[in-house]
Amino acid sequence: xxxALGFMPRLATGPLIALMSDYTFRTVALGAALxxxxxxxxxCFSVLRREALLAxxxxxxxxxxxxxxxxxxxxxxxxxxxxxxxVSSVLAxxxxxxxxxxxxxxxxxxxxxxxxxxxxxxxxxxxCAQHLPGASKAGLSRFIYGEASSMLMxxxxxxxxxxxxxxxxxxVFFRHFKLAAxxxxxxxxxGLRSGAAGGALTAxxxxxxxxxxxxxGAVLMSALLIAPAVAARQWTRSLAGxxxxxxxxxxxxxxxxxxxxxxxxxxxxxxxxxxxxxxIAGVSLLAAPGRGIAAKLVRRRRLRRRVLAATEINSxxxxxxxxxxxxxxxxxxxxxxxxxxxxxxAPQEAGEDAGTSAPEDGGGEDNAGGA
Amino acid sequence: MNTAVEVRHLTVSYGEKPVLEDxxxxxxxxxxxxxxxxxxxxxxxxxxxxxxxxxxxxxxxxIPARGRRGAxxxxxxxxSIDRDFPISAYEVALMGRYASLGWxxxxxxxDKAAAEECLRRVGMEKFALRQIGELSGGQQQRVFLARAxxxxxxxxxxxEPLKGVDAVSERAIISILRGLCAEGRTVVMVHHDLRTVRxxxxxxxxxxxxxxxxxxxxxxxxxRNIDRAYSRRAAGAAV
Amino acid sequence: MxxxxxxxxxxxxxxxxxxxxxxxxxxxxxxxxxxxxxHTILLxxxxxxxxxxxxxxxxxxxxxxxxGLVTVALGELLxxxxxxxxxxxxxxxxxxxxxxxxxxxxxxxxSVHLDTDTVLLGELAFAPFERMTLFGMDIGxxxxxxxxxxxxxxxxxxxxxFKELKTVSFDRTAALVMGFSPALLHYLTMALxxxxxxxxxxxxxxVLVVAFMAAPAATAYLVAESFGRMLTAAVxxxxxxxxxxxxxxxxxxxxxxxAMATAAGLVFxxxxxxxxxxxxxxxYLRRRxxxxxxx
Numbered sequence: 001x002x003x004a005l006g007f008m009p010r011l012a013t014g015p016l017i018a019l020m021s022d023y024t025f026r027t028v029a030l031g032a033a034l035x036x037x038x039x040x041x042x043x044c045f046s047v048l049r050r051e052a053l054l055a056x057x058x059x060x061x062x063x064x065x066x067x068x069x070x071x072x073x074x075x076x077x078x079x080x081x082x083x084x085x086x087v088s089s090v091l092a093x094x095x096x097x098x099x100x101x102x103x104x105x106x107x108x109x110x111x112x113x114x115x116x117x118x119x120x121x122x123x124x125x126x127x128c129a130q131h132l133p134g135a136s137k138a139g140l141s142r143f144i145y146g147e148a149s150s151m152l153m154x155x156x157x158x159x160x161x162x163x164x165x166x167x168x169x170x171x172v173f174f175r176h177f178k179l180a181a182x183x184x185x186x187x188x189x190x191g192l193r194s195g196a197a198g199g200a201l202t203a204x205x206x207x208x209x210x211x212x213x214x215x216x217g218a219v220l221m222s223a224l225l226i227a228p229a230v231a232a233r234q235w236t237r238s239l240a241g242x243x244x245x246x247x248x249x250x251x252x253x254x255x256x257x258x259x260x261x262x263x264x265x266x267x268x269x270x271x272x273x274x275x276x277x278x279x280i281a282g283v284s285l286l287a288a289p290g291r292g293i294a295a296k297l298v299r300r301r302r303l304r305r306r307v308l309a310a311t312e313i314n315s316x317x318x319x320x321x322x323x324x325x326x327x328x329x330x331x332x333x334x335x336x337x338x339x340x341x342x343x344x345x346a347p348q349e350a351g352e353d354a355g356t357s358a359p360e361d362g363g364g365e366d367n368a369g370g371a
Numbered sequence: 372m373n374t375a376v377e378v379r380h381l382t383v384s385y386g387e388k389p390v391l392e393d394x395x396x397x398x399x400x401x402x403x404x405x406x407x408x409x410x411x412x413x414x415x416x417x418x419x420x421x422x423x424x425x426x427x428x429x430x431x432x433x434i435p436a437r438g439r440r441g442a443x444x445x446x447x448x449x450x451s452i453d454r455d456f457p458i459s460a461y462e463v464a465l466m467g468r469y470a471s472l473g474w475x476x477x478x479x480x481x482d483k484a485a486a487e488e489c490l491r492r493v494g495m496e497k498f499a500l501r502q503i504g505e506l507s508g509g510q511q512q513r514v515f516l517a518r519a520x521x522x523x524x525x526x527x528x529x530x531e532p533l534k535g536v537d538a539v540s541e542r543a544i545i546s547i548l549r550g551l552c553a554e555g556r557t558v559v560m561v562h563h564d565l566r567t568v569r570x571x572x573x574x575x576x577x578x579x580x581x582x583x584x585x586x587x588x589x590x591x592x593x594x595r596n597i598d599r600a601y602s603r604r605a606a607g608a609a610v
Numbered sequence: 611m612x613x614x615x616x617x618x619x620x621x622x623x624x625x626x627x628x629x630x631x632x633x634x635x636x637x638x639x640x641x642x643x644x645x646x647x648x649h650t651i652l653l654x655x656x657x658x659x660x661x662x663x664x665x666x667x668x669x670x671x672x673x674x675x676x677x678g679l680v681t682v683a684l685g686e687l688l689x690x691x692x693x694x695x696x697x698x699x700x701x702x703x704x705x706x707x708x709x710x711x712x713x714x715x716x717x718x719x720x721s722v723h724l725d726t727d728t729v730l731l732g733e734l735a736f737a738p739f740e741r742m743t744l745f746g747m748d749i750g751x752x753x754x755x756x757x758x759x760x761x762x763x764x765x766x767x768x769x770x771x772f773k774e775l776k777t778v779s780f781d782r783t784a785a786l787v788m789g790f791s792p793a794l795l796h797y798l799t800m801a802l803x804x805x806x807x808x809x810x811x812x813x814x815x816x817v818l819v820v821a822f823m824a825a826p827a828a829t830a831y832l833v834a835e836s837f838g839r840m841l842t843a844a845v846x847x848x849x850x851x852x853x854x855x856x857x858x859x860x861x862x863x864x865x866x867x868x869a870m871a872t873a874a875g876l877v878f879x880x881x882x883x884x885x886x887x888x889x890x891x892x893x894y895l896r897r898r899x900x901x902x903x904x905x
Contacts, residue, residue: 052701053642103888104455104504105828108697112641113828113878116821120871123818127865145712219649223705226698234693266717271709278706285693293691299387307382307429310393386692422787445787456637456780457831457840466780469773470788477773502835518784528787 024149025262031151032254032273034159035208035215036224038166040250042208043225044232044243045201048181053108054093054202056222057115058209061092063122063143063218071129078155078214085210092118093206146217146270148258159211166204170243177201178239215254216270227277228253234288253277374435375400375526375557376421381430383413383420389580390416394430396576396585398559403552404574405562409601412579414561415448418528421559436525441470444524446515446532454504460514461499464490467521482521489517494543509540516544526557534563545571568592613738614860616751620737621852621870623757624813625822629830629848630764631803632823633841636831637779642697644823646685646704647678647800648807648816653711654678655808656719671808678804679797681707734813734866753813760809767802768841771795776837814867822848825874832885851877 019025046052062085069084070076092114099110142150170177180197205225212221232245257273286293374397381394391413398404406414419425421432422445436442444467467489468482478486490496493513498506506514512532519527527548533541548558552573562568568575568588575592576585583600584591635641651674658673681703688699737753768775778785778795785792807819814822830843854877855870862869883890 047695047698050695050697052695052698056642056645056701099882102890102893103832103882105831106455106639108639109636109641109824109828109831112645112820112824113875116645116818116824117871117875117878120818120821120868120875122868124859124864124868124872127868128862220705220709222701223709226701227705230694230698230702264717267713268716271712274705274709275713278702278709281702285688285691291693293693296386296691300384303384303387303389304428307389307393422783424783424786440789443787445784447781447783451783452781453637453639455831457834457837458776458780459836462776462836463780466773466777466784469777469790472773474774474790475770522788 019259019262022262025258027153027156028148028151028262028269029255029258031156031159032148032215032258032269033251034156034163034254035212036228036250036252036254036273036277037247038159038163038208038250039212039221039224040228040232040246040248041166041170041243042201042204043227043229043250044239044246045177045181046205046225047229047233048239049198049201051202051205052226053111053222054096054205055209055225057096057111058089058093058206059213059218059221060115061118062086062089062210062213063119064088064125065091065122066143067122067125067129071125082210085213086206088118088122089206089210090203093202142217143213144217144219145268146213146215146220148215148261148269148273151214155214162207162211166208169200169204173197173200174240181239216273220270220274223274223277224250224253227274227281231277231281231284234284234291249277249280253280373400374398374433375402376559377433378417378421379431379433381417381420381432382428383416383425384428389428391420391427391578392581394578394582396582398557398574398576400557401552401555402557402574403549403572404557404559404576405568405572406559406576406578407562407565407568407600408578408583412600414578415530417578418530418559418561422528434526439525440473441522442525444470444519444522444527446512446519446527446529448530449508449511449515449532449535452503452511454511456503458503459500460495460503460506460510460517461486461490463503463514464499464517464521467518467523470522470524486517486521489520490514492520493517493547507537508534509536512536513540513543516547520547520551524556526559527551529558529560531561531563565597611750614856616738616754617734617866618853618856620751620753620757620813621734621856621866622849623754623761624810625826625848625852625870625874626845627757627761627764627806628810628814628819628822629826629844630761630768630841631799631806632825632827633830633844634768634775634779634799635803635823636827637837637840641824641827642700643682643685643800644803644807645820646681646700647804648819648823650681650704650707650711651675651678651804651808652816653707653714654804656711656714659719660714671805674808675801675804677707678807679800682797682800733815737813756809757813760806764802764806767798771798772838775799779837814870818867818871821871821874822851825871825878826851829878829881832881832888847877847881848874 043052043055046055065084065086065088066081067084068088069081073080075081096107096110096114099105099113100107105113176197177200180201208225209221212224216224228246228249229242231249232242235245236242253273253276256276258269260276261267261269261272284292289295377397379395381391382389383391394413394417406417408414416425420427421434422443423432434443465478465483465486468478468485472478472482487496487499490499493516495510495513495517498510498514503511503514516532519529529548532544536544548560552558560572562572569592572588574586575588577583577591577596577600578585579600584596632641632644635644654674654677655670657677658667658669661673662669684703685696685699688694688702689696694702738751740752741748742750742752742755774785774790774795777788778790778792782792785795803823807816807823810816810819810822826844826848827840829847830840834840834843851874852870855873856866858864858873859866859869881889884892886892887896
């Protein structure tokens with residue numbers, strides 16, 4: 001360890017070592033790492049279940065619960081506020097599910113309605129609270145942007161306990177969760193209670209989200225769930241591997257973000273953590289072997305070259321095809337507008353559309369064979 | 372100029388696996404043509420590439436009619452439509468007129484009358500004001516057909532219009548499409564049911580990754596070609 | 611003009627323009643995009659602020675709209691790579707851009723008045739203090755002109771491009787075949803959403819822009835049977851929510867934005883329960899009737 005540090009530029013090692021020995025930093029970094037770890041694990045399931053935005057909704061919807069808990073009990077104790085947050089997040093999630101199941105409104109529109117209205121209600125309640133003595137607006141900005149630096153050892157211990165519980169939970173019910181994430185219909189037919197597993201996963205998402213608010217804030221919490229999972233997905237095919245890797249990515253983001261914000265004056269911790277997680281996701285998306293964008297581009301280009309070469313050789317077959325069409329003359333007059341295939345001449349919009357809509361639209365029957 | 376669609380050396384791939392490989396075929400004008408093949412053969416992709424919705428890796432498509440606005444009509448697969456969209460059957464039919472109107476211009480009296488007439492032709496005039504999702508699958512498909520009729524196109528592409536359609540609607544749809552061909556228009560249709568190919572169509576392209584056979588139904592729609600198309604798939608699946 | 615009337619006018623016009631944008635988003639199943647855009651335009655404002663050196667420049671509008679488009683484009687790029695599903699793409703892109711904005715503000719602009727709270731939460735109560743003057747004459751609150759301008763722009767957009775927007779939202783492929791470029795219409799719509807979101811800051815704050823883009827449109831979606839009527843219904847619901855919200859805020863002495871969003875939620879709730887065909891009660895009765903008939 002020291003040997004490795006020795007190679008680093010003097011400028012960086014000094015503050016880093018100072019940082020390592022700083023108690024507050026160690027506490028906050030540990031807390032952030034634990035929250036990142038949990039988010040990574042739970043986020044994998046949210047991403048696979050296409051519930052990624054639920055975290056965003058749940059975190060916004062927690063506001064009225066927090067304020068009500070404060071108004072009712074008058075206490076600023078974290079546990080009390082978190083309980084309030086949990087109640088209102090769950091209510092919002094339930095409303096979203098009810099609306100999307102019972103009416104023509106789709107899930108994500110229902111989610112947007114529920115979360116924004118809950119948040120508005122929270123704002124109205126806050127302005128009520130501000131009429132009371134001793135309350136201030138500071139609480140709101142803490143809620144929105146998070147305040148990792150205020151984390152105490154007690155909070156870290158609580159997070160550690162939750163990590164243990166969640167990890168045990170995920171390990172025990174891994175098979176159920178896997179089915180619920182990939183194939184809820186099969187799970188139901190196999191007699192597994194996927195509804196219960198799905199519900200448990202949603203509850204876990206809400207729980208982790210609410211805890212994460214303290215570290216990164218309500219607005220940015222969704223990134224902490226999604227980014228590590230998206231990054232991990234690029235490196236592995238197995239769900240177990242993805243979960244483990246996402247946990248690591250989440251923890252690393254937590255520590256890196258905390259370190260960066262401690263070294264640079266005026267950089268808030270929450271956003272720094274989110275940027276760290278996003279950088280990991282970005283690098284993974286671009287450079288992961290096999291799946292990454294770079295690898296795909298290279299392979300597609302090679303394929304294209306091969307196909308073009310093959311087509312050139314076969315071009316003598318054209319007259320035969322025209323014969324097959326009997327009445328059809330082989331040539332094409334210049335007045336006719338062709339869809340040219342080689343890049344520049346292609347109509348812009350056709351090209352764009354091919355990229356965005358083809359994969360899903362074609363999925364119906366055509367991709368079935370490819371898979 | 373008797374070819375309605377010509378496709379030359381078309382290769383299409385989503386990602387790295389080709390969905391279509393070196394496909395070349397031509398469909399003469401005025402024919403009622405089916406594209407058939409097993410599941411995953413690339414039928415929908417072929418149609419989408421013909422329409423210019425999917426950009427091929429190599430090869431080209433030519434549709435001589437394409438020069439005029441609205442000369443190419445399209446009827447979507449019914450599942451691809453958002454049934455909850457707030458729109459009535461009449462409005463869908465009227466949409467067919469938009470193609471020739473172009474940007475910004477609004478439909479006039481003649482367009483509205485045409486849309487109503489087209490709804491009548493498909494037997495849906497009684498349901499004109501129904502929201503699209505309140506209609507049955509067959510009725511929805513007839514409404515989309517009315518839209519295509521209202522467009523007054525020279526060549527129509529239909530993606531499995533008979534999927535999930537009741538027998539009455541199926542007969543109505545086929546007789547209308549035949550009428551279009553009799554007027555010299557071309558109808559190209561992705562089709563699933565091999566039993567009805569002989570009764571309905573006069574031209575068929577059997578595809579599976581590549582073209583297995585393409586030509587007049589009586590010439591190419593034989594057991595041998597069908598077996599070739601459908602067993603290649605079986606062989607592939609076994610590997 | 612009394613301050614309360616000015617506030618009411620601004621609120622109603624802002625709510626209405628958000629409702630128009632929200633309807634366009636909802637019929638495409640993209641309401642959460644409003645959430646993403648309303649957050650990331652903060653980055654646009656910050657960047658434009660650094661360039662223009664003040665908060666009064668029209669650059670702010672342009673910068674914000676540009677970043678709104680960048681958000682959408684980045685998300686689509688990710689989806690297009692087929693590595694990330696649509697909702698995850700939104701969930702990755704917008705927090706990153708928002709985080710960058712917050713870092714830039716706290717690090718480089720903390721001394722100036724670029725208060726993230728105001729941007730996010732808005733403060734309608736202060737709107738009458740910012741005056742618009744013409745030849746030295748006070749011609750009303752500035753917010754009135756901004757919101758009226760936005761509303762005009764939004765209404766013009768949907769009126770002029772009504773049939774194109776309807777076609778492309780309902781059946782994208784058909785629109786493309788008919789020669790209406792879906793990509794162009796899509797990005798025009800997104801630019802409009804971004805502009806509206808920026809313009810609505812002062813009134814309701816960026817977070818509550820989402821409420822006004824989501825709730826009135828969803829209300830209208832439950833009661834309307836055609837696209838045109840949906841737009842009218844959304845604007846009506848938004849205006850009603852704004853008025854109810856303002857009244858309630860004045861009576862209860864709470865935040866305008868909070869009360870307006872809550873009112874929008876209550877109006878939606880009313881439609882959710884009682885909408886003639888699509889409401890919960892209506893659906894329940896229909897199910898029961900169908901059950902009886904089949905017996």
